[in-house]
Amino acid sequence: MPRLRHYLAAQAFFVFLLFSSIASAAIVEHVFHVKNVLVKPLCKDQMIPAVNGSLPGPTINVREGDTLVVNVINNSTYNITIHWHGVFQRKSSWMDGADMITQCAIQPSNNFTYRFEITGQEGTLLWHAHTTNLRATLHGALIIRPRSGGPYPFLKPYKEVLLIFEQWWDMDVGLIATRPAPVSDAYLINGLAGDSYPCSKNRMFNLKVIQGKTYLLRIINAALNKHLFFKIANHNVTVVAVDAVYTTPYVSDVMMLTPGQTIDALLTADQPIGSYFMSISPYNSANQGSSVPPNTTTRGLVIYAGATSASPVVTPSMPGMDDESTAHRFSSNITGLVGGPHWTPVPRHVDEKMFMTIGLGLELCLHPDNTKHCLVGGEQQLSGSLNNYSFVLPKTISLQEAHFYNVTGVYTSDFPNEPPLKFDYANFRAHNDSEGKMMYPERKTSVKTLRFNSTVEIVLQNTKIVTSESHPMHLHGFNFYVLGYGFGNYDPIRDERKLNLVNPQMHNTVGVPSGGWVVLRFIADNPGTWMFHCHMDVHLPFGMIMAFIVQNGPTPETSLPPPPSNLPQCTRDPTLSESPKTSVDLSY
Ligand SMILES: *[C@@H]1O[C@H](CO)[C@@H](O)[C@H](O)[C@H]1NC(C)=O
Ligand SMILES: *[C@@H]1O[C@H](CO)[C@@H](O)[C@H](O)[C@H]1NC(C)=O
Ligand SMILES: *[C@@H]1O[C@H](CO)[C@@H](O)[C@H](O)[C@H]1NC(C)=O
Ligand SMILES: *[C@@H]1O[C@H](CO)[C@@H](O)[C@H](O)[C@H]1NC(C)=O
Ligand SMILES: *[C@@H]1O[C@H](CO)[C@@H](O)[C@H](O)[C@H]1NC(C)=O
Ligand SMILES: *[C@@H]1O[C@H](CO)[C@@H](O)[C@H](O)[C@H]1NC(C)=O
Ligand SMILES: *[C@@H]1O[C@H](CO)[C@@H](O)[C@H](O)[C@H]1NC(C)=O
Ligand SMILES: *[C@@H]1O[C@H](CO)[C@@H](O)[C@H](O)[C@H]1NC(C)=O
Ligand SMILES: *[C@@H]1O[C@H](CO)[C@@H](O)[C@H](O)[C@H]1NC(C)=O
Ligand SMILES: *[C@@H]1O[C@H](CO)[C@@H](O)[C@H](O)[C@H]1NC(C)=O
Ligand SMILES: *[C@@H]1O[C@H](CO)[C@@H](O)[C@H](O)[C@H]1NC(C)=O
Ligand SMILES: CC(=O)N[C@H]1CO[C@H](CO)[C@@H](O)[C@@H]1O
Ligand SMILES: [Cu+2]
Numbered sequence: 001m002p003r004l005r006h007y008l009a010a011q012a013f014f015v016f017l018l019f020s021s022i023a024s025a026a027i028v029e030h031v032f033h034v035k036n037v038l039v040k041p042l043c044k045d046q047m048i049p050a051v052n053g054s055l056p057g058p059t060i061n062v063r064e065g066d067t068l069v070v071n072v073i074n075n076s077t078y079n080i081t082i083h084w085h086g087v088f089q090r091k092s093s094w095m096d097g098a099d100m101i102t103q104c105a106i107q108p109s110n111n112f113t114y115r116f117e118i119t120g121q122e123g124t125l126l127w128h129a130h131t132t133n134l135r136a137t138l139h140g141a142l143i144i145r146p147r148s149g150g151p152y153p154f155l156k157p158y159k160e161v162l163l164i165f166e167q168w169w170d171m172d173v174g175l176i177a178t179r180p181a182p183v184s185d186a187y188l189i190n191g192l193a194g195d196s197y198p199c200s201k202n203r204m205f206n207l208k209v210i211q212g213k214t215y216l217l218r219i220i221n222a223a224l225n226k227h228l229f230f231k232i233a234n235h236n237v238t239v240v241a242v243d244a245v246y247t248t249p250y251v252s253d254v255m256m257l258t259p260g261q262t263i264d265a266l267l268t269a270d271q272p273i274g275s276y277f278m279s280i281s282p283y284n285s286a287n288q289g290s291s292v293p294p295n296t297t298t299r300g301l302v303i304y305a306g307a308t309s310a311s312p313v314v315t316p317s318m319p320g321m322d323d324e325s326t327a328h329r330f331s332s333n334i335t336g337l338v339g340g341p342h343w344t345p346v347p348r349h350v351d352e353k354m355f356m357t358i359g360l361g362l363e364l365c366l367h368p369d370n371t372k373h374c375l376v377g378g379e380q381q382l383s384g385s386l387n388n389y390s391f392v393l394p395k396t397i398s399l400q401e402a403h404f405y406n407v408t409g410v411y412t413s414d415f416p417n418e419p420p421l422k423f424d425y426a427n428f429r430a431h432n433d434s435e436g437k438m439m440y441p442e443r444k445t446s447v448k449t450l451r452f453n454s455t456v457e458i459v460l461q462n463t464k465i466v467t468s469e470s471h472p473m474h475l476h477g478f479n480f481y482v483l484g485y486g487f488g489n490y491d492p493i494r495d496e497r498k499l500n501l502v503n504p505q506m507h508n509t510v511g512v513p514s515g516g517w518v519v520l521r522f523i524a525d526n527p528g529t530w531m532f533h534c535h536m537d538v539h540l541p542f543g544m545i546m547a548f549i550v551q552n553g554p555t556p557e558t559s560l561p562p563p564p565s566n567l568p569q570c571t572r573d574p575t576l577s578e579s580p581k582t583s584v585d586l587s588y
Contacts, residue, residue, distance in 0.1 A: 025065040025147075030058070032082065034138065035075040041188055042170050043199035048137040049076040049129075049173065055191045056164045056222065057127075057140030064122050065147050071113040072106060078174075079105035082114060083130035084142060085260060086243055086508040089477055092116040093400060093528025094563045096476055099131045100393040101531045101547060102400045104570035112568050120342050121479070122146055123244030124218040124262040126164075133176045133537050136167065139222045144244060146341065153340045154240045154249065157216035157266060161207055163300075164190050165230070165257070165280050167223035176224070177541070187223065187280050187298040194299045205300035207278070209269040216240075217265045221257035224537040227283040227327070227470060227511065230255045232302055233276040233314035237265040239334060245479055245506040246337040254319060256283055256327045258472030260509040260535035273304040274311035281318040283327050285514040286469035296321065324514070327470075331511060332485040335503040346481050346501045347523060351454035355490075357419040358471055358512060358534075359463035360542065361385045361441050382466065384534065384544025385441035387419045391533075391545035392445050396570055399447070400529035401563065403549055415448035415546055425463045425489050426515040439465060443543060450524040452553040457483075458520045459490050462512045471544065473518075474509040477530040480522040481506055487516040495519075509535050524550045527560040 037053045038045045051057035062068055072082050083097035095116040096102040106112045122144050129138035141162050146152065166188040169176050176182065186193045194204035209215060217237065221228050231254045239250040241264035255263055278300045297318060304311070319326040337343060363383035383390045394402065394410050402410035423435045430436055450456060458480075460473060483499040499519055512518050533545035552559035 027067045028062050029069045032072045041193045049078050059141040061143050063145050063147050067117050069115045073111040074106045081105050081130045084127050086125040097130050098531045100398050103398050104568045105131050106568050121244045123241040123264050125244050126220045136224045158213035160216045163219045165221050165228050189300045207302045210305045211269050214266050214268045217267050219263045221261050223259050227258045228280045229283050229319050230280050231316040232278040233316040234271050237267050239265045243507045246340040248335045250334050256330045258511040260474050273306045275307050275313045276302045277315045279316050284321045334505045336505050338503045347455040350457045352456045354417045354458045356386050357461050357463050358386050359465045361439050361465045382542045384539050384542035386546045387416050388441045389446050390441040390443045390543030392443050411445040411447050413449045415446045425461050428464045447547045447549050450548050450550045452551050453525045455523050460512045461490050461517045468514045470511040470514050472509050472511045472535040474535040475532045477526050478522045479506045480520040482510050483519040485518050490517040527552045
């Protein structure tokens with residue numbers, strides 16, 4: 001009898017859940033006015049494109065299951081798209097906002113309405129422009145809370161706090177793309193440079209806390225090109241989600257986020273009443289050439305209620321810029337929350353095994369057709385390579401429209417499952433005749449076609465062709481399991497045995513360690529055209545990109561619908577050259 005009652009109660013609860021979830025699936029509508037505005041984070045006024053005039057842009061709040069509708073009105077002088085970074089876009093690949101991959105840009109004086117459902121994920125994500133380097137100023141938070149006000153899989157925080165880290169150049173945003181790339185002038189916390197810089201001493205991010213309370217920090221690294229360490233003096237945090245996937249609670253005194261990554265972490269105000277600085281500082285995995293702003297730390301303040309001028313003021317000691325072991329310890333120790341909301345077990349059977357070398361090679365500028373890509377006088381420039389291919393964006397039609405309408409000549413479906421040469425990846429020898437052939441990758445628009453619902457495993461092997469650094473690789477349309485991280489060359493026997501198939505972390509963006517590797521797995525169950533690229537913006541024009549085309553499934557429900565009728569079209573002159581690229585210069 002008690003069992004039956006239990007069953008009935010469970011049934012009633014289930015029916016309640018069903019109704020409340022139907023009732024709660026809302027349509028959330030927003031307007032984004034993109035326009036050029038003046039801002040002044042440091043000492044001078046600077047014109048930037050911004051959404052609704054603010055840096056960072058407006059926060060979007062939804063519940064899992066909602067439909068988000070955003071009309072982007074382009075009243076700026078730039079071509080733009082908006083990418084919903086980390087959103088699965090199930091059957092809505094057209095709404096991914098990847099310039100020349102899923103759409104042509106929204107041109108000045110035009111508008112486009114993005115409309116998509118957000119299901120199967122909860123936590124903190126971001127939206128940002130996906131054209132040239134405009135995400136430097138066009139970005140903001142996308143917060144996905146559980147349906148129907150449902151609980152988090154951790155103790156309810158007293159308050160939620162958004163922390164957006166940004167990289168700031170005190171110049172026209174268009175100039176950031178000029179080569180050699182200028183060094184950035186500051187990092188910002190929620191648009192504020194704080195007391196590390198002469199004109200912003202009184203404009204510092206302040207978080208007021210009450211002793212004993214717990215706060216949920218929603219942290220976004222929106223920096224264009226920098227991995228960042230983050231620390232709060234005398235406080236540990238408990239990481240509960242990364243990239244909008246719940247994790248096993250993980251306690252740490254320091255965090256590291258690559259560009260594009262997000263972290264949800266609990267902060268308990270458990271210290272003596274006082275003021276505690278929070279700091280962000282760059283993690284520079286590149287061991288050569290890369291320069292950073294003169295003052296590399298930006299601070300904010302955690303102030304306890306009741307703090308007086310007599311209370312302690314504590315500053316955190318930050319890891320060194322090249323502290324790889326701290327970065328690696330933090331990144332590699334996080335695990336997925338098995339059994340938590342939206343958790344699915346790791347698929348054991350792999351249909352498609354790929355081994356991808358990733359790194360920076362060179363491109364010769366000597367060919368007459370290529371001279372226009374290089375700096376005047378430059379003989380060669382950097383070239384991003386994935387299995388010896390360097391991606392070239394289509395110029396007249398998006399990849400996905402070419403795919404959908406069977407337009408030939410836009411791309412080839414020959415992206416290889418392996419590099420053309422196996423070598424000692426972490427110790428590249430340019431003078432070796434065979435290895436030298438990995439130095440100058442082929443520039444082309446090459447995609448990998450995936451059967452619907454196939455399980456894909458990718459070993460991403462970082463190479464040291466010209467230089468080596470951590471590349472944060474970002475996959476559109478999916479989260480992937482990160483089964484393992486390591487240094488040196490991936491060993492299919494020794495390393496495969498150590499992969500975590502039980503509770504791996506999941507991400508949409510993962511830093512591939514300098515001179516090391518990661519192993520990813522995902523299920524290609526979302527038809528469409530999906531970019532896979534380095535999320536350091538400076539490496540995009542170098543071609544550190546590839547794309548997957550996931551084929552349709554057997555039914556209309558598993559097929560990509562046609563594009564919306566008002567999808568922006570290109571009117572670009574196909575003979576126009578692409579944006580200029582650099583000679584070998586590693587500063588950003
Ligand atoms: C942006 O500004 C417009 C008015 O210019 C307003 O209607 C809209 O709600 C704002 N959007 C957001 C997301 O705040
Ligand atoms: C668009 O910008 C122009 C100036 O370039 C301004 O006059 C106009 O009011 C703006 N319109 C909107 C809708 O923001
Ligand atoms: C958006 O663009 C369409 C044309 O594609 C135009 O008819 C409409 O007025 C525009 N809406 C806004 C709000 O600018
Ligand atoms: C950098 O900022 C910190 C914090 O404000 C300050 O203590 C330090 O003197 C600054 N260093 C330089 C080189 O400006
Ligand atoms: C932070 O956590 C570490 C390890 O769990 C512990 O040793 C340390 O005392 C904690 N620090 C604070 C300020 O709670
Ligand atoms: C984290 O990873 C490192 C290896 O990078 C390991 O030595 C350490 O024990 C792990 N655990 C914690 C809690 O840091
Ligand atoms: C493209 O080709 C496929 C197979 O060849 C066909 O099924 C489909 O209808 C074609 N699509 C268009 C828009 O022509
Ligand atoms: C050149 O590199 C290839 C591939 O790594 C290797 O097999 C070969 O032994 C190398 N040759 C020399 C002379 O080192
Ligand atoms: C890589 O691509 C370049 C350019 O097409 C080619 O010359 C080179 O031989 C390729 N490397 C290998 C190892 O096949
Ligand atoms: C995808 O494959 C899994 C197992 O391989 C199967 O259970 C599932 O039904 C498939 N999904 C679709 C939509 O075909
Ligand atoms: C915007 O894109 C169009 C083609 O799609 C091109 O003709 C135009 O020059 C671009 N404008 C800017 C400001 O980049
Ligand atoms: C900079 C820009 O694109 N300005 C245009 C914005 O849209 C209005 C009409 O809504 C035009 O008049 C502006 O020229
Ligand atoms: Cu990169």
